[in-house]
Amino acid sequence: SQKIEQNSEALNIQEGKTATLTCNYTNYSPAYLQWYRQDPGRGPVFLLLIRENEKEKRKERLKVTFDTTLKQSLFHITASQPADSATYLCALVLKAAGNKLTFGGGTRVLVKP
């Protein structure tokens, strides 16, 4: 069966450290993958998009990698701040499946001062 798995356990991290989140998928062939931030009761906020032919993307303190062999994307927040505390969602867009996003369950990040 098809699965998108994100670590359901919260990630507690000290301010200033790097948070690394994983998104693993099985039985999918994604054309690209997007990462979103979601705060409680709010809509997902777009962060980064990475395509299947790209290995790495960066935006300010954020970095995402995409390994289609391992079927995994890693999302890094460097020099983390308490304001980075939120749930982070990965979402896949499959080849030949329109533009719909298929979401993982998200990983909650808590950055402690």
Added chain:
Amino acid sequence: EPEVTQTPSHQVTQMGQEVILRCVPISNHLYFYWYRQILGQKVEFLVSFYNNEISEKSEIFDDQFSVERPDGSNFTLKIRSTKLEDSAMYFCASSRAPDYEQYFGPGTRLTVT
């Protein structure tokens, strides 16, 4: 910075009633989507819309659901006869092209009693 807006922020309705959720996508975007998120669960795709037609819909999007772009700026989701299980956050999203990032609105919390 342009944003997707949604109204109302919270809608309470009785089972069997019709509701219309409204969205104003980002002005130069051409692709529109509805997603929903039941409390504590993943964000789920409902429907995508382009050029005044439904491009794709999920199994959730049955005959009780419909979408419309009544004018050049609004995009609506109608649920004809609400059920208790329709209670969720409903998110509208838009993108400028089919393989570009999707921007989400703040959501409408629908409570069916």
